[in-house]
Amino acid sequence: MSDDVQVAKVLDLKGLACPMPVVKVSKGIKEVAVGEVIEAHTTDPGSLSDFPAWAKTSGNEIVKTEQEDKLIKFFIKRLT
Amino acid sequence: MDMQNLEVQFDELKAQVDALSKQTVENKLSMVVFSGDLDKVLAAFVIATGSVAMGMDVVMFFTFWGTPVLRDKKKKVGGKDVMGKMFGAMLPSGTGDVKLSNMNMGGMGTAMMKSLMKKKNVASLEEMLGLAEELGVRIYVCEMSMDLMGFKREEFIDYKDIGFAGVATFLQEAQNSKVQLFI
Numbered sequence: 113m114s115d116d117v118q119v120a121k122v123l124d125l126k127g128l129a130c131p132m133p134v135v136k137v138s139k140g141i142k143e144v145a146v147g148e149v150i151e152a153h154t155t156d157p158g159s160l161s162d163f164p165a166w167a168k169t170s171g172n173e174i175v176k177t178e179q180e181d182k183l184i185k186f187f188i189k190r191l192t
Numbered sequence: 193m194d195m196q197n198l199e200v201q202f203d204e205l206k207a208q209v210d211a212l213s214k215q216t217v218e219n220k221l222s223m224v225v226f227s228g229d230l231d232k233v234l235a236a237f238v239i240a241t242g243s244v245a246m247g248m249d250v251v252m253f254f255t256f257w258g259t260p261v262l263r264d265k266k267k268k269v270g271g272k273d274v275m276g277k278m279f280g281a282m283l284p285s286g287t288g289d290v291k292l293s294n295m296n297m298g299g300m301g302t303a304m305m306k307s308l309m310k311k312k313n314v315a316s317l318e319e320m321l322g323l324a325e326e327l328g329v330r331i332y333v334c335e336m337s338m339d340l341m342g343f344k345r346e347e348f349i350d351y352k353d354i355g356f357a358g359v360a361t362f363l364q365e366a367q368n369s370k371v372q373l374f375i
Contacts, residue, residue, distance in 0.1 A: 129314040
């Protein structure tokens, strides 16, 4: 399913409410090297608009977004 | 063009560049927390911590009704006058005492909201304050409000980056902040 992207780290943010997913992903992405991809799992529907907004502002790239029922998976590439 | 003319132009340009660099806007959020209501202070902290996640520096100025939210319930100070004692007793002593701005219903609404927040995994005000400290959010407490309400520095929470200041400090920060909010 996600074998076309090499994931360096998986962040489990399931069950967390605003602003926690964004706060934690901003910390988590700093734990991988620039150019690497992290996979973040959330169940907060707000993150569907918040993660792209965060990525754009912080200068990172959402490579892919997957949804399975309530679970949302973001594949984010660290650019800065 | 002769040399003298060039020199004049150079000086003019230099002055303009200097003036511009003084106006540089930083990637910073300056926020006034005027309210002492649970919902509004919570919103303030959600925005503050979210801003750090977005890569911004954050400064919060607690003034008026926002001031007692930062008192520490465990810290007792003496030597207050009658008015100071009265304000001290009537105003909330820390995050645990603050109430909803709406539907408080004698404390029942606030208690219900708190249990609902727990159930829905929404961070409490105490947790948000701890997170803000961890993320390096700077906090200033308004000296004038403290003086009015008879609060002393010794009764405020232990927070890594807390300061006591006045309006000029807020404006100095706000002036070069991308975002300014009043809550």
